Amino acid sequence: MSLIVQKYGGTSVGSVERIQHVADRVIGYRRQGHDVVVVVSAMSGETDRLLGLAREIRPDADGRELDVLLSTGEQVTIALLAMALESKGCPARSFTGAQVHIRTDSAHNKARIQEIDGARVRRDLADGRVVVVAGFQGVDEMGNITTLGRGGSDTTAVALAAALNADECQIFTDVDGVYTTDPRVVPNARRLERITFEEMLEMASLGSKVLQIRAVEFAGKYNVPLRVLSSFEEGGEGTLITLEEGDMEQALISGIAFNQNEAQLTVEGVPDQPGVAHRILGAVADANIEVDMIVQNVGADATTDFTFTVHRNDFDKAMRIVGERARELGAREVKGDPRIVKISIVGVGMRSHAGIASRMFSALAAEGINIRMISTSEIKISVVVDEKYLELGVRALHDAFGLEHAPQEAS
Amino acid sequence: MSLIVQKYGGTSVGSVERIQHVADRVIGYRRQGHDVVVVVSAMSGETDRLLGLAREIRPDADGRELDVLLSTGEQVTIALLAMALESKGCPARSFTGAQVHIRTDSAHNKARIQEIDGARVRRDLADGRVVVVAGFQGVDEMGNITTLGRGGSDTTAVALAAALNADECQIFTDVDGVYTTDPRVVPNARRLERITFEEMLEMASLGSKVLQIRAVEFAGKYNVPLRVLSSFEEGGEGTLITLEEGDMEQALISGIAFNQNEAQLTVEGVPDQPGVAHRILGAVADANIEVDMIVQNVGADATTDFTFTVHRNDFDKAMRIVGERARELGAREVKGDPRIVKISIVGVGMRSHAGIASRMFSALAAEGINIRMISTSEIKISVVVDEKYLELGVRALHDAFGLEHAPQEAS
Incomplete structure (x- = not known):
């Protein structure tokens, strides 16, 4: 029992x-x-x-x-x-x-x-x-x-x-499980039998909408086996989310997540001093706005450009807050764009395989999609592109990594 | 403040x-x-x-x-x-x-x-x-x-x-206060400025519907001045319900309450032994059915007739329970009638005045209304009559006690 x-x-x-x-x-x-x-x-x-x-x-x-x-x-x-x-x-x-x-x-x-x-x-x-x-x-x-x-x-x-x-x-x-990507965007998206907490975390946080991110965090932290099932179909197995195990199917990439609800803010010409990132993002966090991607580039002079993304609903509020802070800091300008999307490839398999990033970028380039931001972690690579490229980009990546087929034996 | x-x-x-x-x-x-x-x-x-x-x-x-x-x-x-x-x-x-x-x-x-x-x-x-x-x-x-x-x-x-x-x-x-009776039945019913807890308790328990009975009990017990007011009209005084005071208006009768939701049960020919009332009513109480009036008459032989009233919604359930008990007790028969009403006159003034009961009974008799049960307390007299006599009875009593006029100085 x-x-x-x-x-x-x-x-x-x-x-x-x-x-x-x-x-x-x-x-x-x-x-x-x-x-x-x-x-x-x-x-x-x-x-x-x-x-x-x-x-x-x-x-x-x-x-x-x-x-x-x-x-x-x-x-x-x-x-x-x-x-x-x-x-x-x-x-x-x-x-x-x-x-x-x-x-x-x-x-x-x-x-x-x-x-x-x-x-x-x-x-x-x-x-x-x-x-x-x-x-x-x-x-x-x-x-x-x-x-x-x-x-x-x-x-x-x-x-x-x-x-x-x-x-x-x-x-x-x-839905009857977690898919390699949203089947509404890629019709031959495939249901995954298993996925790791880490992968699911990246999928969920990036907008897969099947599970709430905090739920996956909790499940991973306390190692609670988590199964996503359809409440309308009987007898399905759904997708089991567990710790990574030796005999798990070893795909390079498990799935492609995307997030249509992001907006981008860039503070240009911020004096390049310690504590600047904190002073900008601290004010945003104090307003209970969650920040997703953060990228900082050092500029030509003694200033830096600072870019981050927030939920699109928080865009106006964030622009207001960041505008004030930017003035205080003597930054040159604050730019924002709420019409962007983030696309991510996710998979524990990429840890041990080189060349995943270049395969991703070349697939996007082949479709003429310009990449605006890049951010990587151990098991995911995310890019921000213009909103209009969402479907095209996701389909190109689903094809490039052969996700419509179940993975072969562990390589 | x-x-x-x-x-x-x-x-x-x-x-x-x-x-x-x-x-x-x-x-x-x-x-x-x-x-x-x-x-x-x-x-x-x-x-x-x-x-x-x-x-x-x-x-x-x-x-x-x-x-x-x-x-x-x-x-x-x-x-x-x-x-x-x-x-x-x-x-x-x-x-x-x-x-x-x-x-x-x-x-x-x-x-x-x-x-x-x-x-x-x-x-x-x-x-x-x-x-x-x-x-x-x-x-x-x-x-x-x-x-x-x-x-x-x-x-x-x-x-x-x-x-x-x-x-x-x-x-x-x-409603904008407590009335001498339901104005839908007696159009010249009058709003009371004050009424005692005791009177209100009898009015409420007898179906005045303005206030819940337990609320009035609580208010009386803890001496909380209680005011009934209209939530739609501004500036009204409503009716204040308080402890009896020396200078309160001294009507003989403050109001006439009635209850259309009663049903009557009679157990005929119950062996006249100690504990019989308890055995019948105990079973009813155990089923969470509230009993209102109780009247017992000693019969001609060694048996007694036992009559009580319950809420009409509980009638069928009560008949079933009492039927079982009556068989166990060897009673002759159980009769029931859900088409009765109770009419009560209420007033602290009746404590000190004789003749109130006879004035009530004669007013009803003058209209040809047959009284089926009578029950009295310190400040109220209740009668049970056929449902069809409800309006006629209430109007006759409202007239007989002159309730359309505010009372004179304390007599």
């Missing part, structure tokens, strides 16, 4: 009928002898409905009260799912984030989980119940309700799996 | 526009120098929407999970009202029942408040905030969410007022 934590997203619980269907699936796993903890999101559309009410009252609604409001979405789902399970003869009990002590920091609307007390959940599992937990929400030290930000239910599931030492954390979603 | 606890019901917060209006009123009281705690219900229609979802899953939905579901209704309202106050420049903070430790017993769907810890509320009041609390809900010793049953928001408001030692508890509703 094993312990499984399952997470069903908003679409999977989008109607009473679908909630009944989720209850049937959960009961199926129980019949196989598993203990099951279920984490659910708000019914699809509910979060937007609540946000709509809030925006009617104050267009810039945020902070503490927004969390009090939005957290009701998941609370409705946990109650309905627990009722559905009970009505089918399966003992169940629902819990809000506060009730299972999902302790977070106090950063409303984007809180981070700090601690979970699994005792209450374990007690109910031991009593033979399915435990249904509200995703996306927690409670801070003062007892204020917090939310983890959109997609936070994945993080709740993984954090619970880690706290309970679960055997597997299963994320049910509207 | 005084501390006021205000309660706004579902209709008063039924839309974003109305919530804005409530915020304006609250701010008006603040400008007069009062500290304000606001208790709100779910937006009108929301509780029914949630119940509808629950019933789609299980038609007999009740218990723990229903409370988890329904409590989201008030949680939405507190967040929206706090946002509305803040957007108008008034510092505010919302709290669920659990967050302000409204400790109840564990009787889901009809829990009773046992204790309130006012510390958190006092702290925020001291910081200059309006405190917005979700009505209708609490939390039991184990941390499970409970609800107080429909209308429970009134009780929350009064209990909070008592815990905070507030100067007045104001219940905003869709």
